[in-house]
Structure formats: structure tokens, C-alpha cells
Amino acid sequence: MAIPVRRRAADVVAFAFATFATVFGLLWLFWILWMTLREGAGALSGKLFTEMTPPPGASGGLLNAFYGSAVMIFLGLVIGTPIGVAAGTYLAEHGRHTRVAKAASFINDILLSAPSIVIGLFIYELVVRTTGHFSGYAGALSLAIILIPIVVRTTQESLLLIPDTMREAGFALGLPRWRVTRQILYKAAMSAILTGILLAVARIAGETAPLLFTALNNQFWSADLNAPLANLPVVIFQYAMSPYDEWHALAWAGAFVLTSFVLILNILVRLLARKGR
Amino acid sequence: MNATAASTFDTSGSSGTGKSGAGADRAFQLITAGAAWFVLILLGAITLSMAWGGRLAFQTFGWRFITSPDWDAVGGHFGALVPIYGTLVTSAIALMIAVPVSIGIALFLTDIAPRWTRAPIAIAIELLAAIPSIIYGMWGLFVFAPFMAANVEPWLSDHLGSKAVIGPLFSGPPIGIGMLTAGIVLGIMVIPFIAAVAREVFGAVPAPLRESAVALGATRWEVLRSVTLPYTRSAIIGAVFLGLGRALGETMAVTFVLGNAHDLSASLLMPSNSIAAAIANEFTEADTDLYRSSLIALGFLLFVVTFIVLSIAKLLLLRMNKQLGRTH
Numbered sequence: 228m229a230i231p232v233r234r235r236a237a238d239v240v241a242f243a244f245a246t247f248a249t250v251f252g253l254l255w256l257f258w259i260l261w262m263t264l265r266e267g268a269g270a271l272s273g274k275l276f277t278e279m280t281p282p283p284g285a286s287g288g289l290l291n292a293f294y295g296s297a298v299m300i301f302l303g304l305v306i307g308t309p310i311g312v313a314a315g316t317y318l319a320e321h322g323r324h325t326r327v328a329k330a331a332s333f334i335n336d337i338l339l340s341a342p343s344i345v346i347g348l349f350i351y352e353l354v355v356r357t358t359g360h361f362s363g364y365a366g367a368l369s370l371a372i373i374l375i376p377i378v379v380r381t382t383q384e385s386l387l388l389i390p391d392t393m394r395e396a397g398f399a400l401g402l403p404r405w406r407v408t409r410q411i412l413y414k415a416a417m418s419a420i421l422t423g424i425l426l427a428v429a430r431i432a433g434e435t436a437p438l439l440f441t442a443l444n445n446q447f448w449s450a451d452l453n454a455p456l457a458n459l460p461v462v463i464f465q466y467a468m469s470p471y472d473e474w475h476a477l478a479w480a481g482a483f484v485l486t487s488f489v490l491i492l493n494i495l496v497r498l499l500a501r502k503g504r
Numbered sequence: 505m506n507a508t509a510a511s512t513f514d515t516s517g518s519s520g521t522g523k524s525g526a527g528a529d530r531a532f533q534l535i536t537a538g539a540a541w542f543v544l545i546l547l548g549a550i551t552l553s554m555a556w557g558g559r560l561a562f563q564t565f566g567w568r569f570i571t572s573p574d575w576d577a578v579g580g581h582f583g584a585l586v587p588i589y590g591t592l593v594t595s596a597i598a599l600m601i602a603v604p605v606s607i608g609i610a611l612f613l614t615d616i617a618p619r620w621t622r623a624p625i626a627i628a629i630e631l632l633a634a635i636p637s638i639i640y641g642m643w644g645l646f647v648f649a650p651f652m653a654a655n656v657e658p659w660l661s662d663h664l665g666s667k668a669v670i671g672p673l674f675s676g677p678p679i680g681i682g683m684l685t686a687g688i689v690l691g692i693m694v695i696p697f698i699a700a701v702a703r704e705v706f707g708a709v710p711a712p713l714r715e716s717a718v719a720l721g722a723t724r725w726e727v728l729r730s731v732t733l734p735y736t737r738s739a740i741i742g743a744v745f746l747g748l749g750r751a752l753g754e755t756m757a758v759t760f761v762l763g764n765a766h767d768l769s770a771s772l773l774m775p776s777n778s779i780a781a782a783i784a785n786e787f788t789e790a791d792t793d794l795y796r797s798s799l800i801a802l803g804f805l806l807f808v809v810t811f812i813v814l815s816i817a818k819l820l821l822l823r824m825n826k827q828l829g830r831t832h
Contacts, residue, residue, distance in 0.1 A: 234723055241725035242616055248608025249617075249625060252699070255692045256632050259643045266646075313539035321536045331540040334547045337814045340746065341807065342753025344780045345550060348787075348803040352553045372546065379543060405532035433636020436755040436780070440787050460638050464756065467642045478642065486639050493634045497627060 260486070267483020270476040275484075280446050280462055283471045289481050291448045291457040296432065298450075299363055299442060299458060303370030303431055308424055311375045315382025315420075320408055332383065338376040346372050347437035355441060363456030366442025370431040377430060381423020385416040422496050429492040433485055435460035459485055551807060558801025560794055569801060575766040577786075582798035584805070586766050590683060590776035591806075594758060595751040597687025597772070602694045602747055607740070609695070610702035615724060626703065633696035641760030644689045645681075649761050652688075653680030657773050660684075676771040681763040684772040689757050694747035701743035701821070705736040708828050738827070742820030749814040753806060755780035779806045 230238075274288040281287025314331065322328035350369040355361055389412055397407035413420070443455040444465060459481050466478035561569055561582060572583025609629060613622050657678030664674040676682075709732050717731045733740065763775025764785045779802045790796040 230721070230723060234726070238723040238725040241611075241728065244604075245608040245612040245616055248605040249612040249629075251605055252609050252629050252632065252692075252695050253625070256628055256635075258647075259635060259639065262643055262647050263639060310539050310542055313536045314543050317536035317540040321533050322540060327537065327540055327544070331543045333815075333818060335543050336818050337811060338543065338547060340749050340753075340810070340814050341550075342755065342780060342810055344753065344755040344783055345554065345803050345807045348557070348783065348800055349550045349553050351787075352557050352800070353549075375543070375546075403526070403529045405529050408532070429634060433638060435636070435638045436784055439784055443788070460636065460756075463638055463642065464759075467645060467760070475646070482639050482642055485636060489634055489636060490631060493631060494627075 260490075263479070263483050263486050266476075266479040267481075267486075270480035271483065272480075275477075275480055279448055280457060280466075280477070281473065282446070283469070284473065286473060287477070289459065289462060289477060289484075291445065292459045292462040292481065293484075294448075294450070295363065295366075295442065295445070295456040296459040298452065299367040299370055299438075299456065300428060300432055302364075302367035302452075303374055304424070304428060306367065307371035307374035307427075308378055310371075311378025311427075312382050312420065314375070315379040316386065316408060318379065318383040319386035320412065321404065335376050335379045339380060342436075343373055343434055344436035344439075347440055350437065351440045361441065361443035361455040363442055363452035363454070366438050366456060366458065367452070369437035369441045370434060373434055373437060374427045374431050377427035378420075378423055381426070382416070382420050385419030385423070386412055388419070389415050418499065422500050425492055425496045429489045429496075432492075433460060433489055435464055439464075547811075551804075551811075554800055554804035554807055558797055558804045560797035561801035564794060565798075569798070570805075573766075573768045575782075577790075577795055580792065580794055582794065584779070584782075584798070584802055586768050587777045587779045587782045587802060588805070589768065590686075590762065591752055591778040591780070593683050593772070593776070594687040594690055594762070594778060595748055597684065598690035598694055598751040599744060599748060601688060601691030602698055602751075603744055605691075606695050606698035606702055606743070606747075609699040610706050611728060613703050614706040615728075629696050629699055631696075632692065633700075637693065637754060637756040640689055640693060640757035644685065644757060644761040648689065649680035649685050651680075652685050653678050657684070661773065672770040673772050676769070676773040678773060679775070681761055681775050682771075682773045683762065683776045686758050686762045686776075686778070687772070689761055690751045690754055693754060693757060694750050697750055698743045698747045701746065702736075702740060705739040705824060705828075706732055709735050736824065738820045739824035742817045742824065745813050745817035745820065749810045749817060752813065753780055753810050755784050759784045779803075 272288075274286065276288060276290055276293065278286075278288035279291045280289060314335070318328045318332050318335075322331075346369050350365050350372070354365040354368060358365075393411055393415060394407055397411045398404075402410070438458055438461050442458055442461070444461045445455045445457040447457075449456060463478045463481045463485070466474035466481070469475070565572070565582060569582065569584055570588065571585060572581070573585040574581045574583045575586060576582075613626055617625060657680065660674045661676065661678055665671055665676075667674075713731055713735065714727055717727045722730065758778050759781040762778055762781050764777055764781060765775035766777055767774070769776065783799050783803055783806075787796070787799050790799055
């Protein structure tokens with residue numbers, strides 16, 4: 228039963244490499260999180276949530292950026308969710324096996340991984356150029372376009388997980404199709420669809436590239452969605468790229484808040500998903 | 505007749521044959537179909553709007569837009585060779601790192617790790633994909649690039665910089681900002697995407713196949729090499745293309761650590777540019793129509809290339825699903 232040394236050595240090497248690869252992957256995660264925590268927590272202060280983004284050399288906070296991000300994420304969610312859920316419903320239910328649904332499903336998967344900077348250019352051409360100015364609306368719209376494919380995909384998948392016997396039971400009661408979908412399938416798939424929406428929020432919260440030339444940025448307090456709007460990712464980008472130490476500290480503080488938000492949402496979603504199972 | 509029948513039996517008006525029911529059914533069908541069409545049209549609209557926005561650049565420069573390395577905003581000459589080259593090189597470095605590591609992770613999670621650690625490790629790897637790319641960029645600029653400049657690049661330049669063939673790749677000052685650093689950061693970012701697919705399909709290999717190999721005396725490495733990898737080949741290649749699609753279009757992380765230089769350089773240690781980074785850096789500064797159009801033309805190229813790469817990925821993954829459907 229002796230396996231030749233060479234074969235055994237290959238086995239050991241392969242498994243040592245696999246272990247190393249996993250440690251290697253985890254190492255980056257902890258390195259990035261550790262630096263964000265160390266630099267960000269050091270830069271946290273009460274002012275962060277009460278003052279506006281400062282000019283170079285002055286102290287300040289990120290209140291306008293938090294506000295702008297929150298508004299655009301919310302608006303993106305309100306615009307994107309209904310479209311995403313409806314399209315996902317068509318792919319899984321009302322259009323299942325049709326050519327349109329197959330094509331849309333394919334295209335949706337591609338949009339899911341499409342470069343977000345191109346979405347920014349698209350909204351620039353579509354909205355910013357036609358209205359003549361950067362605006363919070365344009366930013367929200369580009370976030371909605373990034374959110375839609377995620378919601379479509381999770382809606383489709385969670386509906387497909389429901390056994391057909393549920394649908395048949397509904398039809399047997401004489402319910403029309405749309406009521407079966409609304410009253411039976413949506414209820415059964417609700418937690419899974421919500422999970423997908425939360426994941427999509429986590430994704431668009433950190434999106435920077437599509438906001439660069441749609442919402443742009445605004446150093447001052449502005450609640451006007453029809454004008455350039457401050458937002459966390461672009462402020463982090465601008466401040467981190469600057470030569471000023473005060474701005475770097477604020478960028479780290481912003482990065483810390485953003486990363487915490489995104490990771491907590493992700494972990495929460497996974498806990499919820501496990502509970503639902 | 506139907507209407508009266510419905511009203512006697514059914515107070516909620518939800519009878520399948522009732523007029524209002526049929527109307528609502530049609531409306532619901534139309535709304536959902538409309539949303540699905542929206543997704544289809546979205547793709548066409550993005551492609552067309554990029555082509556339209558970039559038409560001035562394509563008309564002015566023709567093929568030279570792709571083959572010329574001159575990117576001169578003042579003189580009004582725009583050739584995209586440097587960003588195209590930088591995009592391809594950084595993505596290639598990313599895949600060279602991410603592919604073996606991801607397969608290693610998948611193997612570790614399916615064969616080696618104690619059962620109770622598998623879910624937490626898998627989630628931790630997935631979280632790598634959840635971290636916003638701007639955080640990668642900031643960490644890359646403030647932490648990783650200085651680390652590369654201080655520890656890795658001097659060594660590379662000393663030991664490999666004078667070698668015959670690969671020397672030019674590793675010569676130059678160790679400044680930390682450049683294609684190698686950007687490629688490594690990109691590699692880390694695509695690991696979770698490739699690893700997730702690899703892990704899923706490794707787990708889906710029918711047990712009898714693996715068990716037969718083991719019964720024939722194969723070691724676990726031989727099972728991987730001769731059974732698992734050939735069986736899951738199309739999915740693994742699909743995953744690699746998926747990672748490539750992600751790497752090609754990644755913007756913020758690369759923008760921070762690539763240096764935004766428009767010089768063509770063989771050295772991986774030198775600053776360069778990528779398509780996405782050039783757009784992110786320069787679009788708001790573009791002051792002429794031709795400049796803006798050139799950047800949108802870059803966006804068009806990027807979108808078309810990632811579309812093709814991601815389509816290949818999707819087709820390969822679909823093929824794997826079919827195969828799994830057949831054998832189960």
C-alpha cells in the first residue's frame with residue numbers, strides 16, 4: 228500500500244499550497260480591515276457628523292457627504308427596486324421559458340459585472356448633458372442602474388426556489404396568475420428578495436465611479452437634488468488624492484464609516500439568510 | 505354569464521374567468537414584461553450612447569485611436585494605446601495571481617478545512633468582494649504602495665532587473681505606484697469571484713467519480729488534477745473570464761495606484777494608465793469636445809470588450825450547469 232514518494236510529495240505540496248492560498252486570501256482582508264480600523268478610528272470625532280467638508284487646512288466633518296449619499300442611495304433604491312422586482316418576476320414567472328426572458332436573463336448577468344464607470348458615462352450623456360449640469364438626480368439614477376441587475380437576479384433566483392406545487396395550489400383555488408404571484412409567491416420569497424435588496428444597497432453605497440461625473444461633489448451643504456451633491460465616496464476619493472493631512476484623516480474616517488456600514492450590512496444579510504433557511 | 509357566475513360565488517372578484525381578473529392579469533403581465541424589456545434595452549442604450557458620444561474621436565482618429573500612444577490634451581491628439589496596454593497588463597497580472605490562489609482556496613474549502621471552519625472562511629473570502637473598491641484604492645495608495653516600494657520592488661529590481669529576457673519588466677525606480685502594484689490589488693479583488701464559482705463546482709462533482717479515482721489508488725492531488733479539474737473545466741474557465749471582466753473594468757482601486765501616466769513603458773514598476781482610470785481621472789477636466797469624446801470612446805471600447813469577455817464567461821458557466829443537470 229506504499230504510494231511512491233514522488234506522488235505523495237506532490238500531494239503534500241498541493242495541499243500545502245491550497246492552505247497557503249487560503250491564508251493568503253484572508254491576509255488581505257484582515258490587512259485592509261485593520262488599516263481602515265486603525266487609521267479611521269483614530270480620525271473619528273464628533274465633528275464628523277455635525278460639520279461640513281472643510282477647505283484645505285481647516286477642520287470639519289462629512290455631514291453633507293453623509294446626507295448626499297443617504298439621499299441618493301434611498302432614491303436609487305426607490306427607482307430601482309420596483310423595476311428590478313418586476314423584471315425578476317417576469318424572468319422567473321410570467322415570462323419563464325420565453326425568448327425575451329432568456330435574453331434578458333443573459334444580459335442581466337452581464338450588466339451585473341459591467342464596469343460601473345461606463346454606467347456613469349451613460350448617465351452623463353443621458354442626463355447631465357441634456358440638462359446641462361451635474362445633479363443629485365443623475366447620481367441617484369446611475370446608482371439605480373447599478374442596483375437593478377442585482378435585484379433582478381435575486382428576485383429571479385428566490386422565485387425559482389419556490390416549488391411549483393405552491394403555484395398549482397393557488398391556481399386550483401381559482402386565483403388568477405397575478406394574485407398567485409403577489410399573494411403566494413412574493414410572500415414565500417419575501418425574505419430572500421429583501422436580502423437581495425439589502426445586498427444591492429451595500430453595493431451601491433460604496434460605488435464611486437458612477438458618481439464622479441453625475442452627482443460630482445459639493446463642498447457645501449446642499450439639499451437641492453437638482454444641483455451637484457456631496458457624497459461620501461467621491462469625497463473620500465478627492466480627499467485621499469489630495470496632499471493635505473487633514474483631508475487624509477477625514478478620508479480615513481469616511482472610509483471607516485463606509486466599510487463598517489457595508490460589512491455590517493453584508494454580515495447581517497448572511498445571518499438573516501441562514502435563519503430563513 | 506361569467507360575470508354573474510363569478511359574483512355569486514366569489515365576493516373578492518378574483519375568479520380566474522372574471523373580467524377584472526383577466527384585465528389585472530394582463531396588466532401585471534405587461535408591467536413585468538416591460539421591466540424585462542427595460543433590462544434588454546438598457547444594454548443597447550448604453551452601447552449606443554457610448555458609440556454616439558465617442559463618434560467624434562473615432563471619426564477624427566480612426567484606427568489610430570487604438571494604435572497611437574500619443575495622448576496629448578493640449579495638442580488635441582488622442583491615442584489610447586497606453587491605457588489599453590495598461591488595462592491588459594494589469595488584468596493579466598491580476599489573473600496570474602487570482603487564478604491559482606482561487607483554485608487553492610476552493611480546494612482548501614472542499615477537501616482540507618475542518619467542516620466547521622468552511623462556512624466562516626468562505627464568508628470571509630466573500631467579504632473581500634464586499635469591500636468597496638475605493639477602500640482598496642485608499643489602502644493601496646497609503647499602505648500597499650509604500651510597502652511595495654520599501655520591501656518588494658527594490659528586491660525585484662536588484663535580482664530580476666538585470667536578467668536577460670524579463671529584466672526590462674522589473675527595471676526602474678521602486679516608487680510603489682505602477683502596473684505591478686495595480687495588478688496585485690486587482691488580483692486580490694477578483695479572488696472572491698473566481699473562488700466562489702470554483703468552490704461551488706468542486707462541491708458539485710459527483711461523489712462516485714471522485715470515489716472511483718480514490719478506489720483506483722489516486723492521491724487527493726491526483727483526484728483534483730485528473731477528475732475534479734477536467735470535470736469542472738468549462739466552469740473554471742468561465743470563472744476566469746468572469747474575473748477578467750471584473751478586472752478590466754475596475755476603476756477606483758486602479759486609479760489610486762496606477763499613477764495616471766501616459767507613457768508607454770515595458771517596466772511593470774513604472775506608472776501607467778488604464779482605460780477606466782483615465783476616464784475617472786480626466787473626464788471632469790476634459791475641456792474640449794474632442795477630449796471628452798475620446799474619453800467616451802474609451803468607455804465604448806471598455807464596454808464592448810467586457811461585454812464579450814463576460815458573455816464568454818456566462819456561456820461557459822451555462823454549459824457547466826447543463827452538464828451538472830445531465831449527470832445528476
